[in-house]
Every structure is written in structure tokens, then in C-alpha cells.
Amino acid sequence: MRVLITGASGGIGSAIIDQLRGNDEVEVWATCRHPRSAQIPGIHTVFSDLDRPASMRPALEGVDCVFLFSFTRQEVLPELVDALSVAGVTKVVVLSTIDTTRHEPFVEYNKQRHLAVENAIIDGGFTTVSLRPGAFARNAIRFWASQIRRDRTVGLPFPDSQQAPIADEDIAAVAVRAITTPHLDGAKIVLTGPDSLTMRDQIGLIGEALGESIGITVLCEREARALYGEVLPPEYLDLLMGQWAFETTERAVVTDAVREITGRGAVTYREWAIAHREAFV
Ligand SMILES: NC(=O)c1ccc[n+]([C@@H]2O[C@H](COP(=O)([O-])OP(=O)(O)OC[C@H]3O[C@@H](n4cnc5c(N)ncnc54)[C@H](OP(=O)(O)O)[C@@H]3O)[C@@H](O)[C@H]2O)c1
CATH class of the missing domain: 3.40.50.720 (NAD(P)-binding Rossmann-like Domain)
Known part of the structure; x- marks a missing residue:
């Protein structure tokens, strides 16, 4: 084939x-x-x-x-x-x-x-x-890696927004x-990934993989749009600002499809962060 x-x-x-x-x-x-x-x-x-x-x-x-x-x-x-x-x-x-x-x-x-x-x-x-x-778990590289490399701090409009990164x-x-x-x-x-995690949790696990603590700065909408507008086209910036705000109100959907189909559990965010730590150094 x-x-x-x-x-x-x-x-x-x-x-x-x-x-x-x-x-x-x-x-x-x-x-x-x-x-x-x-x-x-x-x-x-x-x-x-x-x-x-x-x-x-x-x-x-x-x-x-x-x-x-x-x-x-x-x-x-x-x-x-x-x-x-x-x-x-x-x-x-x-x-x-x-x-x-x-x-x-x-x-x-x-x-x-x-x-x-x-x-x-x-x-x-x-x-x-x-x-x-x-x-995607990989969004952390696109959205946060340069901030972490530069300042050891991540600017977030909604730190309690939850995803189940895969x-x-x-x-x-x-x-x-x-x-x-x-x-x-x-x-x-x-x-989906195996766990619903706030962005604060995700950044904590990246810090754990790096062996140091990563700070979080809460941004107003204007600041967040300026920062994330550097890595997102306008139509996706609108989508994500709406989505991240909404996702503070409920846990992310988690499915067991990866395990059911492949016979092994999905990669945890901790495992993902350890495997990709070099992207944040
Ligand atoms: N990021 C998320 O959280 C998420 C969640 C769910 C679904 N998705 C979806 O997943 C898809 C992948 O997103 P990504 O940003 O992570 O992709 P990516 O891994 O960065 O890869 C994008 C790939 O698509 C190719 N590509 C782009 N435009 C193309 C075109 N016109 N013709 C042929 N190839 C093209 C690029 O190839 P070249 O080498 O040719 O540039 C590149 O290999 C998107 O459809 C997105 O909506 C993303």
C-alpha cells in the first residue's frame, strides 16, 4: 500500500x-x-x-x-x-x-x-x-517557549483556562x-491528552522539567492580544481569546480514545514537558 x-x-x-x-x-x-x-x-x-x-x-x-x-x-x-x-x-x-x-x-x-x-x-x-x-501540547512551544527562554516568566490573560493537551x-x-x-x-x-490542566498547571510542569520555577504575569486583553498576535493570525487570535476565557469556566473534555485505539495511555503533560525541555532552555 x-x-x-x-x-x-x-x-x-x-x-x-x-x-x-x-x-x-x-x-x-x-x-x-x-x-x-x-x-x-x-x-x-x-x-x-x-x-x-x-x-x-x-x-x-x-x-x-x-x-x-x-x-x-x-x-x-x-x-x-x-x-x-x-x-x-x-x-x-x-x-x-x-x-x-x-x-x-x-x-x-x-x-x-x-x-x-x-x-x-x-x-x-x-x-x-x-x-x-x-x-496540542506543542502549543506551549509556539506560545510560551520564547517568553520562558527570555524572561523565565509567561504572560497569560487567563491562567486558569483549562485544556487537555495531547x-x-x-x-x-x-x-x-x-x-x-x-x-x-x-x-x-x-x-485529547489524559488530564484537564490549567495553563498555570502546564507552566508549573514545564518549570518542573526545567528544574526551576517559571513566573506568570496576568495580562489584560490588550496586552495579551499584542503578545499572542506575534505568533497567531488575527482569526485565530480572536478564536483563542474567546476560547481561553470560556475555558476558565469548566474542565476540558478528556477522552480515552488514545488508550482504546493504541492499547497504551496517552502521554501525560509531565512526560511531554520532560521530553521537550530543550525547547524552553
Ligand atoms: N494547535 C492546536 O492546538 C490544534 C488543535 C486541533 C487541531 N489543530 C489543527 O491541526 C492542524 C495542524 O496545525 P499545526 O499548526 O500544528 O501544524 P504544523 O505541525 O505546524 O504543520 C503544518 C504543516 O502543514 C503544511 N501546510 C501548511 N499549509 C499547507 C498547504 N497550503 N499545502 C500543503 N501543506 C501545507 C506545512 O507544510 P510546509 O512544509 O509545506 O509549510 C506543515 O508541514 C491545523 O489544521 C489545525 O487547525 C490544531
Whole structure:
């Protein structure tokens, strides 16, 4: 079976490729928008841009199954479905989001963007598996690592906002099951880390992994928008400001799907922080 992993340079795409190494049943191809600078050892890496489905045709040659990032613009979805169909792809594993299951107004943009991809693939007649993860543990690197490296302090608008952060390798492990077995065909799976943790808890565990205490500065909305606007596009800044405020009012959803599907418990935040401590030094 030939599998195409889109977003191969990203955290989840690269973890899937690592976990498929050594599986003689699966020939892995990968796509990237900068393949010259991102050649992956031992993996046939092909240029393609999901926003320009015609660019995917060479990457799709002889491919049976695609791991699909939802980075496609809605208006090109029919063209993408056509490219997959013409190539003879039979199964698509879609990286979606838990926001597809939520009803608060602030998730609407993200929800509709991901539902459009899930539904286009299902309606295209492919065997589909939708992976719907909650917050990534890796967000801590994107949001907090430079603050921690610089000041040993993190600015937060809502320190008591709770998430159940999930590690890339857990999403990847479920994706590998979806790709290599029929057991998850047709499923829409909400994936989370094992514990609902406040941001204060998460930063405490990063400090523990570093062997030092990390301070927290509570920011007003204007300060938070200026700080997080440096790492987030405006539409996601609005989403996250609404989401973080809301998440102070209740615990994060926690599912046992990683354990049920992979047979082992999801990576805890403590384990994740220890494994990624170098990012904060
Ligand atoms: N962060 C969270 O907490 C969270 C939670 C749930 C769901 N999600 C969803 O998970 C997905 C991944 O997010 P991320 O920020 O963590 O990604 P990431 O790991 O940083 O990787 C993004 C990957 O997508 C590729 N990519 C981006 N635009 C592309 C395009 N137009 N065509 C082809 N490839 C493209 C990039 O490849 P290049 O090398 O080509 O640039 C990169 O490899 C998003 O859809 C997000 O909505 C995120």
C-alpha cells in the first residue's frame, strides 16, 4: 500500500512518518511546499500545495491512502476531491479538530473550516477517518517557549483556562492505526491528552522539567492580544481569546480514545514537558 502524508514537515506529519518507518507493508510518500529544504531521509518527498490541488497530481500517483491536513481553502475543495478521485485514492485520514463538536460562537470559523474538509472527503465517496484532536501540547512551544527562554516568566490573560493537551505522537499513533487497519473506517474520533490542566498547571510542569520555577504575569486583553498576535493570525487570535476565557469556566473534555485505539495511555503533560525541555532552555 502506498500512503501519502501531507504536512510532512509538521509535528504530526513527521511523527506519522517516524512511526511508519520499518513497516514493510506501507510505502510512504510525503508532501511539502519546500521539498528541497525539507528532504526526509529515506522518504520520497514531493512538492505540493493543498491550496493548488493540480500541484498534487504527481504526488498522488499510485497512492491508496492520504493523510490530509485541513489547510485547504474551501473554494478549492471540489478540485482537491477530483484530484484524489482521479488518482484512485480510496481512503483519506483527515486531521480535523475537536472544535467541530463544539457550539460556542467563537469556534465557528475554525469549526466550519474543518467540517468543510471532512464533509467534502466523505461526500467524495472515500473511506474516511476524521481525527478531531483538542489542544496540542506543542502549543506551549509556539506560545510560551520564547517568553520562558527570555524572561523565565509567561504572560497569560487567563491562567486558569483549562485544556487537555495531547502529544503529536499520540495523534500520529491513532493516524497510523487509521491508515494501516480498517478498524477506524468511518469514525470521527475526538482525541485529547489524559488530564484537564490549567495553563498555570502546564507552566508549573514545564518549570518542573526545567528544574526551576517559571513566573506568570496576568495580562489584560490588550496586552495579551499584542503578545499572542506575534505568533497567531488575527482569526485565530480572536478564536483563542474567546476560547481561553470560556475555558476558565469548566474542565476540558478528556477522552480515552488514545488508550482504546493504541492499547497504551496517552502521554501525560509531565512526560511531554520532560521530553521537550530543550525547547524552553
Ligand atoms: N494547535 C492546536 O492546538 C490544534 C488543535 C486541533 C487541531 N489543530 C489543527 O491541526 C492542524 C495542524 O496545525 P499545526 O499548526 O500544528 O501544524 P504544523 O505541525 O505546524 O504543520 C503544518 C504543516 O502543514 C503544511 N501546510 C501548511 N499549509 C499547507 C498547504 N497550503 N499545502 C500543503 N501543506 C501545507 C506545512 O507544510 P510546509 O512544509 O509545506 O509549510 C506543515 O508541514 C491545523 O489544521 C489545525 O487547525 C490544531
